[in-house]
Amino acid sequence: MDSVGIVSYGAYIPRYRIKVDEIAETWGEDGDSIRKSLWVFEKSVPDIDEDTVTIAVEAARSAIGRREIDPLRIGAIYTGSESHPYVVKPTSTIVAEAIGATPLLTAADFEFACKGGTAAIQACMGLVGSGMIDLGLAIGSDVAQGAPGDALEYTAAAGGVALVIGRSELAAEIEATYSLTTDMPDFWRRDGMPYPEHGGRFTGEPAYFRHIIGAAQGLMEKTSTTPGDYDYVVLHQPNGKFPMRAARMLGFTERQLGPGFVVPHLGNTYSGSAMMGLAAVLDLAEPGERILMASFGSGAGSDAFLVRVLDEIRELREKAPSVSELLKDPTYVSYATYARHKGKMKM
Amino acid sequence: MTVPRFWRKLKHRYNLLGTHCTTCETYYYPPRKICPKCRRRGEIEPHRFKGEGKLLTYTIIQNPPEKITAHAPYVLGIVELDEGPRLTSQIICSPEEAEIGMRVRSVFRKIGEESAEGMIYYGTKFVKL
Amino acid sequence: MREVAIIGVGCTRFTELWETSFRDLFVEAGLSAIEDAGVEGETIDALYIGNMSAGRFIEQEHLASLIADYAGLASINTPSTRVEAACASGGLALRQAVLAVASGHHNIVIAGGGEKMTDVGTGDATDVLSAAADREWEGIMGATFPGLYAMIARLHMHRYHTTSEQLAQVAVKNHYNATMNPRAQYQREITVENVLTSPIVADPLHLLDCSPITDGAAAVILAPGEIARKYTDTPVYIKATAQASSTISLHDRRDITTLDATVAAARRAFEMAGVTPDEIDIAEVHDCFTIAEILAIEDIGFFKKGEGGRATEEGLTAIGGKIPVNTSGGLKACGHPVGATGIKQAVEVTEQLRGEAGKRQVDGAEIGLTQNVGGSGGTAIIHILQR
Structure with missing residues (x-):
């Protein structure tokens, strides 16, 4: 297989934020202790007219615009999300039309809780690597759902990332990928239900930690690398505490984790979470540097990637908004506005 | 608006796809099959607009029409694209931010839906540049 | 003919x-x-x-x-x-x-x-009326009829310094006229303050800037x-009948603050009748919103562009003024059963020219004009009547 990697990337984060304290106050909880236990201070909130599709389109347009890619070269679009606005009718076809990639391509939507986006990356790698397509577009996008008053509400955020996967003109090569999957009922949403259910503490050790650590260690074994061989580590960020602990358990330092650690002021963007961390690292990584990214999706599984940054990354700088720019100057909203934006008030 | 009617011009809504008359060099959005200036002498070709322009005038709607995805009050404006044509669209900003002459750029948003069970209408709105 | x-x-x-x-x-x-x-x-x-x-x-x-x-x-x-x-x-x-x-x-x-x-x-009625605009490129984008006229009003205010008070004066005058019209929907006076403190429908237009259902x-x-x-x-006698079209969408107009259809229909009508705007004694114009009357009296040629607001404020369009406008109470206060309006305007002018308009009679009215507008100005119809 030829080398395969990232030709371009784009991110999108809605401009609104709600502070954890504001949510806590609404439910009579102690904001201070929640902030400390989650290590999340605020989360992004979609506008009333934003959803997984619009976020996916904005991220995809950013990725294409960053490198002025001819959208007709894109042979596959896969969008991973746990909040596709249609249960039946793909997000990816709307994205395809909105970026002008139709009609000669294949498209489908992926769902694997928070790792639908990294599954899309792997699918694109396969198609690109085998020569079936020229470029593939892998998107992770979510307007994550949390029932009012549920613990998820403190972190469930909105955002998305799109990666253009190709064989040439690579800004970063994906040197290896490694996945680990088991049947793990830690978190789910039944058909027709508005909000997910989760297993509380069960989502921790047997779910998140066992899978993400297994995949990251598997990748390092497969590639004969150790944490010291990496400049950055990006782990799925359902909150601040989990990836910090997992990174420590794997042997990574805070310096390696820091640049891709976006959760404290963004929240958990689900399918966009690990990919947002990757985008934040690509915004500043230098050629030759190495990134370990591992996603986690409840249900459960983890996809780990070894990404090596190439010279072409310099061509991509400042051609599209960086993650830190997208996080800058947010508009803070009240719980009432947040509830309106998220359609939590049924009229 | 029924599904086929929306679908028919879906690309034009998603991507500001309009037309250009090569005879008189005038740009049109929404698309036109006949150039109002040249009529039969006009040569029409598709044209995709860059999506930047300025706010010509605006209002703040307090009573939204049914099926429109926006919470009142919202800003509705006439945008003049840099290439010339003008269109009606929502401007995503607070009522206090809106200003005649303000530079804007296009974004992809939900513009409405048939009903809770029905089709979602996506399209182009504008944000302050 | x-x-x-x-x-x-x-x-x-x-x-x-x-x-x-x-x-x-x-x-x-x-x-x-x-x-x-x-x-x-x-x-x-x-x-x-x-x-x-x-x-x-x-x-x-x-x-x-x-x-x-x-x-x-x-x-x-x-x-x-x-x-x-x-x-x-x-x-x-x-x-x-x-x-x-x-x-x-x-x-x-x-x-x-x-x-x-x-x-x-009311919701359904509003939706029906908005079908007079371009459903595919205005309505679906969130435009309402008050919204379209509000965008005209905003630009008119920006360019010509027309004020909300001047717009309100249109409503005040037409409500006053309607107190003398036994057919009118609202036979009660209102004040500028009433208009300005009524709920905003589409800024800068208030509820009392709008004609009713x-x-x-x-x-x-x-x-x-x-x-x-x-x-x-x-x-x-019908001295002139004139009609003109313009773009259905407000955004496609040459000038947002001018109804070119009115300008063209007026030019044709005055030519056909052989009279000038100065010779018109009374006019019934299409005040679906207060700003629409300002546009009408400018575009017909009673006043220069941009001076309609001031003319109204100075009472030039009141009964006894230079050109009494909407003696019936207009669409604003007499009411606006859409399809009836253009005919009702002719009924009002006929009664005025016959001298049968009762308390609202304009003394010695000989030549009258009606101006009826479709949508935000896509169609304008003007008739000039003479006794």
Whole structure:
């Protein structure tokens, strides 16, 4: 297989934020202790007219615009999300039309809780690597759902990332990928239900930690690398505490984790979470540097990637908004506005 | 608006796809099959607009029409694209931010839906540049 | 082309008419016009029916047959035609009737207009009315009718320093005029403060800047000028009928603050009548929103562009002013049963020219003008009437 990697990337984060304290106050909880236990201070909130599709389109347009890619070269679009606005009718076809990639391509939507986006990356790698397509577009996008008053509400955020996967003109090569999957009922949403259910503490050790650590260690074994061989580590960020602990358990330092650690002021963007961390690292990584990214999706599984940054990354700088720019100057909203934006008030 | 009617011009809504008359060099959005200036002498070709322009005038709607995805009050404006044509669209900003002459750029948003069970209408709105 | 005269007029009460159906509205207006003209049903050669949207207001199309039938004219097979140009449907029905008589094809013709708007809720009515704009490129984007006129108002204020107070003066004047019109929907005075403290509908327009939802119908009987005196001692002659189109969408206009259709129709009408704006004694104009009256008096040529607000503030359009405008109370206070409006304007001007306008009579009025607008200005119809 030829080398395969990232030709371009784009991110999108809605401009609104709600502070954890504001949510806590609404439910009579102690904001201070929640902030400390989650290590999340605020989360992004979609506008009333934003959803997984619009976020996916904005991220995809950013990725294409960053490198002025001819959208007709894109042979596959896969969008991973746990909040596709249609249960039946793909997000990816709307994205395809909105970026002008139709009609000669294949498209489908992926769902694997928070790792639908990294599954899309792997699918694109396969198609690109085998020569079936020229470029593939892998998107992770979510307007994550949390029932009012549920613990998820403190972190469930909105955002998305799109990666253009190709064989040439690579800004970063994906040197290896490694996945680990088991049947793990830690978190789910039944058909027709508005909000997910989760297993509380069960989502921790047997779910998140066992899978993400297994995949990251598997990748390092497969590639004969150790944490010291990496400049950055990006782990799925359902909150601040989990990836910090997992990174420590794997042997990574805070310096390696820091640049891709976006959760404290963004929240958990689900399918966009690990990919947002990757985008934040690509915004500043230098050629030759190495990134370990591992996603986690409840249900459960983890996809780990070894990404090596190439010279072409310099061509991509400042051609599209960086993650830190997208996080800058947010508009803070009240719980009432947040509830309106998220359609939590049924009229 | 029924599904086929929306679908028919879906690309034009998603991507500001309009037309250009090569005879008189005038740009049109929404698309036109006949150039109002040249009529039969006009040569029409598709044209995709860059999506930047300025706010010509605006209002703040307090009573939204049914099926429109926006919470009142919202800003509705006439945008003049840099290439010339003008269109009606929502401007995503607070009522206090809106200003005649303000530079804007296009974004992809939900513009409405048939009903809770029905089709979602996506399209182009504008944000302050 | 023959000269055409109005020999009879009729109009229902304009208000929420819960007891009266669509067909009954037309019959009531038509019968009173027929009685006023003193014509027999057999002598009526044709009917023209102006209506915007019975299809959506009452789920009824084929109005031509329906109205001919319930007017008792289907039994003698009188030809009937429904015409539609949104809010200008009435004016257009009048114009079609005038052309039919002027051409010599018909002699006695009835032009009626009406709308039954209260059989649906306010939300539905608003949606029906917004179909007068471009549904695909304005309505779907979140535009409402007040919104479109509000965008005109905002730019007019920006460019010409027109004020919200000046807009409010239009409503105040028209409400005052309506206190003297027993047909009017709102026969009560309001103040500038009332307008400015009423809820905002589409900034800068307040609720009291907007015309209401109304039921009503109006009718006029036309005859060739040379035989008009056979029916009435006070024929009113139609000196000009003019119509003009403009883009359906507001955004496509050359100038957002000018209704080019009004400008073109006015130019054609004044040329046809051989008169100038200064010679007009009274005018009924299409004040669906207060800003629309400002536009009308500028675009017709009563005042220079940008000076309509000040002219209104100075009382130049009040009864007793330079050019009394909307003595009926206009769409704002007399009410706006969409399809009826263009005909009602002709009824009002006819009554004024006959000297039968009661307390709101403009002394010595000889020449009057009506201006009826469809949508945000996609169609304009102007008639000039002379006694």
